[in-house]
Amino acid sequence: MKQTLIADQVFDGEVFHQNLPVTIDDGHIIAFDTVADIKPVRVNGTLVPGFIDIQVNGGGGALLNADRSVKCIETIGRAHAQFGTTGFLPTLITDDIDVMRTAADAVAQSLSEGSDGVLGVHFEGPHLSVPKKGVHPQSHIRRISDAELDVFCRKDLGVKVVTLAPENVSVEVIKALVAEDVRVCLGHSNADYDTVVAALKAGATGFTHLYNAMSPMGSREPGMVGAAIESRDAWCGLIVDGHHVHAAAAKVAIYAKPKGKVMLVTDAMPPVGMAQDASFELFGTKVIRDGDRLNAITGELAGCVLDMAQAVNNCVSMLGLEFGEALRMASLYPALFIGQDSVRGTLKVxxxxxxxxxxxQRQVTRTYIGGKLVYQI
Structure with a gap:
């Protein structure tokens, strides 16, 4: 159904416009002027491109590892839609092969049924480094085998992202994954600089939650952090919640990387969209929420209660970024990373x-996915 919206401001991904009519039909933008036979609807606020989150473990009380079902994925999607996420990759952290298979089945079914916002899947592990495992269970960290490759190389999973530690996965395997349309991200790794560079040359294109769970940059050993910041081509996911990365470190990465190569991620867990006192279990370990921070009872940070709208606002308030650039970090830049910038990430005909x-106040009041109103305050 055709409809025209007129917001106080529209940010198309490049510039802000005042009172610009946006006409949509069949899920797409068809014009930026009022179509004569459509009565425009005035909405108060700033209309911006939907946010794209490539690392979403959970939300709304649901966790993909715990419930590999379409219902779980849709619950996560609804929770994040409240905060402007219109596209996301349900993310499975390190687990056994049967869990990986059933999660892949659920994602494939979600895609075939057109579940709102689901773009593909992110497998964060299980081929990681034990010294940099974080809360990933050591019992499931392992070398890659044909069983995992069969899951990663499925053709019904939409956008596929795999996070791995390059010291534990050969460059030949990385090349094979890339040839199967897998976007390889490097993370949860203690690799040295040369190993990381070799993985980039083999086709890896991203780094998972920059700075966290990876070998740090030193003056004589640049580590994974140094290789990530040095690379002109690779994208870096960044958690801007005030806990995972110091503001100064975040600004160093943003200033050093080419524009467009740092994107916001949430690494969100089940409490997103839930009450302040929400806690949950992860592989039998209780995770406690303290305000906007999550910690396992063993002390490690255990994902986030961060949402994309808050991440955008944090970029402005904590990092001093221009609002439009913060919006691009949540929309255009992840769209570029997953190769969908021709479809989403900006508001264009x-x-x-x-x-x-x-x-x-830059709080979400409405979210549209494919022109459908999926959330309204």
Missing amino acids: GKKADMVLLDS
């Missing part, structure tokens, strides 16, 4: 009508 309405 012909693109999906994935849009978010923000109020004067």
